[in-house]
Every structure is written in C-alpha cells, then in structure tokens.
Amino acid sequence: MSQPQYEIVDADGAANLRLSGDWTTTALGRLPTELSRDLEGREIASIDTADLGRFDTAGALALVQASSGRLSKSQWKDRPEAGRIYHMIEVLERESAPAPKRPSAFIRTFAKIGRGVYDFGGEAMLSLAFLGRLMAAVVEAAKHPGGIRWPAWVSQAERAGLDAIPIVMITNFFIGAVIAFIGVDLLTDFGAQVFAVQLIGVAMFREFAVVIASVLLAGRSASAFAAEIGSMRMNQEVDAMQVMGVNPFQALVIPRVASLVLMLPLLTFMGMIGGLVGGLVVCWSSLNLGPSFFFQRLVEDGTMAQHLMVGLVKAPVFALVIAAIGCRQGMSVAGDVESLGRRVTAAVVQAIFAIIFLDAVFALIFLELNI
Numbered sequence: 001m002s003q004p005q006y007e008i009v010d011a012d013g014a015a016n017l018r019l020s021g022d023w024t025t026t027a028l029g030r031l032p033t034e035l036s037r038d039l040e041g042r043e044i045a046s047i048d049t050a051d052l053g054r055f056d057t058a059g060a061l062a063l064v065q066a067s068s069g070r071l072s073k074s075q076w077k078d079r080p081e082a083g084r085i086y087h088m089i090e091v092l093e094r095e096s097a098p099a100p101k102r103p104s105a106f107i108r109t110f111a112k113i114g115r116g117v118y119d120f121g122g123e124a125m126l127s128l129a130f131l132g133r134l135m136a137a138v139v140e141a142a143k144h145p146g147g148i149r150w151p152a153w154v155s156q157a158e159r160a161g162l163d164a165i166p167i168v169m170i171t172n173f174f175i176g177a178v179i180a181f182i183g184v185d186l187l188t189d190f191g192a193q194v195f196a197v198q199l200i201g202v203a204m205f206r207e208f209a210v211v212i213a214s215v216l217l218a219g220r221s222a223s224a225f226a227a228e229i230g231s232m233r234m235n236q237e238v239d240a241m242q243v244m245g246v247n248p249f250q251a252l253v254i255p256r257v258a259s260l261v262l263m264l265p266l267l268t269f270m271g272m273i274g275g276l277v278g279g280l281v282v283c284w285s286s287l288n289l290g291p292s293f294f295f296q297r298l299v300e301d302g303t304m305a306q307h308l309m310v311g312l313v314k315a316p317v318f319a320l321v322i323a324a325i326g327c328r329q330g331m332s333v334a335g336d337v338e339s340l341g342r343r344v345t346a347a348v349v350q351a352i353f354a355i356i357f358l359d360a361v362f363a364l365i366f367l368e369l370n371i
Helices: 031-036 057-066 079-093 105-143 150-160 161-189 193-234 236-244 248-286 293-298 305-331 337-368
Strands: 004-009 016-023 043-056
Touching: 004 031, 016 057, 031 057, 043 057, 043 079, 057 248, 057 293, 105 305, 150 161, 150 193, 150 248, 161 193, 161 248, 193 236, 193 248, 193 293, 193 305, 236 248, 236 305, 248 305, 305 337
Parallel strands: 016 043
Antiparallel strands: 004 016
16 A cells, blocks of 8 residues: 655646545545645646556545545546546535534523423323323222232332341431431530430431431332333333233232332331431430430420321332332333433432422421421
8 A cells, every 4th residue: 555645736826736646545644634735725727647546435535625626527537437436526525415503502502401391291291101000000909909919029028128127227327316416516505405305306207217218218129120120121021921911010010119118117117216226326425315314305295206107107108109210210111221221310310309309298288287
C-alpha cells in the first residue's frame, strides 16, 4: 500500500491536480482535510491520474468535498473506473438532504418535559391496568380458596418477612438511638430531659418504625420481586404458564402481595421494639433512666397505644403498594437485560416515593381526625 499524495499546480486561478498513491479508506488519514484547505476557493481545472493507485469511495468523497466544481468524465480518461466512482459519490453528495437544524434549548427542554409527561401518563395507565388484573385475581382467589398456592405464600413470607427481621431491628435500633441523642440534647436545655422517653415512643410508634421497615422492604423485596418475575419474563416462563392454563397473577403476584401484607405489620412491630431499645440505651447511659422507669413512662402515657395503632394501620397499605409496584415492574420487563435493570431500579424508586407520599397523606388524614 503506497501513501496517497497530491500536487497542485496553479494555472490562471484554477488548479491542476495530480494524484498519486492509494486513495482508499485505510490510507487517507488526514489527507482530505489538507486537500480541502489547499483547494479552498479554487476550481480544479484538470486532474492527472497517471500515478493513481487504488481508488475507492472514501477517496472519491475527499475529492468531491474539496472541489468547488465538478470534474467531467473526460478528465478521468486515464482511469475511467475511478471517474465512475467519483461521479456516483458526487451525485449522492449533491442530492443528499442537508443536516436537520438543531432545535433551540427551549424547544429541547419543552420536548423533554413533554416526553416525561407522556411517559408518566403511559406508566399510570399500565399501573391502573395492573391494579385491575390484581383485583380480579384477588376476587378469583377468594372465590376458589382451594386453588391458593399456600407453599408459595409461606415461602415468600419467610423470605420477605422473617429473614428481614434482623436488619429492620438493627436499623430501627440506631434510629431510636439518634432520636434519643437529639431529644436529650435539646430537652436538657429546658430541664425537661425526662420527656425524651415520650419523644422516642411517639417517633418510633407513629412514624419511624413503619417508614424505615417499608423503605428497607422497598429496597429488599420490591427489587427482588421485580428481578424474579422479570427473569421469568425474559426466559418466557410466564408465557409458558399461560399456555399451560396457569394464571401468572395467581402463581406469581398474589403470593408475594399477600406475604408482604401479612409480614410488614410484624416487621413494623419488631422495628418499634428495636427503636425503643436504642432509645433506652441512650437514656440509660446519658440520663441514668433505667429500663423500669423508661417503660413506666411509656405505659403511663395514655396516648402511646393510639400512636402504636397509627403505625400499625399504615403497614398493610405500605406493604400492598410495595409488593404491587415490584410485581408490576417485573411483569413489564422486556426480553433484554437492560430492560430488567431499568425495571428493578424503577421498582425501588417508585416504591420509596410511594411510601413517603402515602405517609404524608396519612399524616393529613390523622390530623383531620385528631388522632
């Protein structure tokens, strides 16, 4: 392979171009840029191809883009096959549509917002469709309890509920300790450090235990549900179930939803215990308030039972939302791994967002009910 070269000889403002070497894709390199710079504003009067080696479409495109005029077929009399390649590329380059004009930043931003709104509406419609199928599957299971897959329920309850007790209790233990540290530090300035016990009880019973347990399950169980069902979708196992007459909602969705609805109240209660223990350790070490005094203060406060019920009432609703979102994203997985990753991520993000949103809604409802 010989290196491509060119020589330009001026002739009355025009240029006589002499080509040599191989003008091919692999040999050109930066030569087209240099040729365009040297021929800028000038026409090619003639072209000498006596020493031209191999010539392909890349070489032809370099000449077309560098020359302001067209080379006639007679100028390629020494290499007519190269002339045919040149004229083919010249016609294609001349008749090709110009590059589309890049829209302004405002238009791009507006279009991005529009696509986001459209995607949100599509997700909302698919979620409503999934909710309708889920409700139909629940009614069908209630009408035919003999068809319920109890082993799947127990297995999912163990994996999503019992196996999560340690992490829920440990996390709430540290949350309770942090609340106690903050409460003791603030209330000591007012000489009311003894009320740190009530602060810990209200915070853990009413809000933190159920929210922390739900967020942990959103990251732990919602992602697992989406990954498990999504993998089955990728392997066409869900389609095989339908072919065999098995309802995928009865076999895959209902056990997961039921297990989470049953187990999240238990996890919330265990989280409350962990948070109280964390607060007790801090109060005992900082204020010298022993366990008997700590729990006596909680029992004597007549509102603690009400705060406990508020936390436990939220748990089944949060569990239903977490499980439904995880299963719905799993059912929406396409046939590629990238789709699986997107859906697993969406399951976690949407579940956590739904938990925070519903917690705010419950707060407004209980505020109006004066509970």
